[in-house]
């Protein structure tokens with residue numbers, strides 16, 4: 001009992017230290033925090049999209065017992081607002097449902113032994129996707145080891161556009177971006193979004209997810225517009241239906257009075 005209390009206090013210290021030490025102006029404290037990490041490179045995603053996530057139901061930090069984990073709720077928002085296929089990383093051996101048991105297990109066994117927990121039913125068609133969301137919770141200031149299991153099983157991620165996301169108790173999800181860049185230095189990593197688990201069920205969190213997806217150009221409205229384009233033949237410039245010039249000639253366009261569909 002004393003040991004569990006010590007571990008819980010240590011974890012609180014990790015969370016608070018990470019929250020206070022963040023350079024991100026969007027982090028507004030442990031409760032209700034959202035965090036967006038701007039990344040260099042292209043700002044928008046393209047092609048067919050896959051969402052990969054891990055989440056643990058049961059007792060959790062500041063939310064009590066939940067039937068659906070915090071990151072699973074965030075994944076639900078993304079699934080509703082963007083045109084993604086979904087793969088959930090489900091551990092072969094479930095983590096303890098009790099919060100203190102889980103944090104002890106991760107701190108005493110999984111991290112020190114550098115374990116790679118196995119998961120059920122791996123995805124076999126990753127090659128079909130150009131953009132992959134990868135998300136989960138923060139465990140002891142880093143992504144859970146099972147995220148590493150997934151990355152090591154899929155070296156083809158190196159050629160993808162990757163969008164990190166997740167939920168946390170105050171630490172932010174910058175460590176997802178760091179880990180992804182460590183494994184796949186040549187991948188294009190776009191802006192991540194982290195939301196505090198305690199506020200993920202609030203309507204404002206769904207709005208935050210929607211704003212982020214719009215910024216990335218991957219919400220359903222943006223992708224629909226970007227896939228339907230008109231093309232003027234007079235000056236050789238393409239225009240998408242939102243009025244923005246585009247060099248991308250995919251989608252529907254009109255030329256010499258005829259309609260073309262180009263993929």
Ligand SMILES: Cc1cc2nc3c(=O)[nH]c(=O)nc-3n(C[C@H](O)[C@H](O)[C@H](O)COP(=O)(O)O)c2cc1C
Pocket residue numbers: 011014015018054055056057060061068069070071072099102103104106136137138139140141142167168169170171172196197198
């Ligand atoms: C084992 C464990 C370790 C955790 N460590 C941290 C941490 O270091 N920093 C933090 O901000 N939150 C930490 N948390 C809180 C979770 O990141 C947060 O509750 C998250 O929303 C859980 O997501 P999930 O329900 O999808 O698993 C930890 C939670 C667990 C279970």
